[in-house]
Amino acid sequence: xxxxIKPHYTYKDYKHWEGRWEVIDGEAFAMSPAPMPKHQDVSGxxxxxxxxxxxxxxxxxxxxPIDWHVAEDTIVQPxxxxxxxxxxGSYITKAPSLIFEVVSPSTAAKDEHLKFDIYQREGVRYxxxxxxxxxLAKVYRLTQDGRYAKALDATDEAFTFDLQKCTxxxxxxxxxx
Numbered sequence: 001x002x003x004x005i006k007p008h009y010t011y012k013d014y015k016h017w018e019g020r021w022e023v024i025d026g027e028a029f030a031m032s033p034a035p036m037p038k039h040q041d042v043s044g045x046x047x048x049x050x051x052x053x054x055x056x057x058x059x060x061x062x063x064x065p066i067d068w069h070v071a072e073d074t075i076v077q078p079x080x081x082x083x084x085x086x087x088x089g090s091y092i093t094k095a096p097s098l099i100f101e102v103v104s105p106s107t108a109a110k111d112e113h114l115k116f117d118i119y120q121r122e123g124v125r126y127x128x129x130x131x132x133x134x135x136l137a138k139v140y141r142l143t144q145d146g147r148y149a150k151a152l153d154a155t156d157e158a159f160t161f162d163l164q165k166c167t168x169x170x171x172x173x174x175x176x177x
Contacts (some may be wrong), residue, residue: 019056026073
């Protein structure tokens with residue numbers, strides 16, 4: 001009996017594809033259709049809030065989706081991220097300090113499990129899962145033992161992200177409009 005053989009994609013394959021994709025452990029994930037307006041609004045508001053908080057920080061910068069080349073067979077595009085180092089080239093290879101993923105029904109399993117595990121393993125200091133329909137954000141902080149622990153379920157609360165080089169006093173009430 002023959003086993004089902006799934007393709008195993010790498011960055012070499014990925015860089016030739018059209019549209020937006022992610023590859024996780026060799027499996028391709030299409031990032032279409034384009035995010036809905038509510039998702040875009042929340043993601044844009046997160047980016048604006050991060051930029052405003054980082055104005056006085058010379059070390060850290062907020063970005064919208066960019067390729068993170070985690071491994072040859074794992075390339076992800078976080079919705080919002082903060083880098084506390086200067087990226088070089090067409091993608092990043094080192095972990096961001098802070099990642100926000102805006103969760104939709106079609107991305108929930110990937111964001112809550114696959115990406116959660118990748119970000120934890122790679123040492124992303126803070127991971128925030130944002131649920132626009134519920135107006136809820138789940139903030140996870142990396143502990144000393146390298147595991148995520150929930151720090152806050154936020155709706156309209158503020159939270160201070162200590163990125164070592166900078167701090168971000170983030171007001172979650174500003175992202176839902």
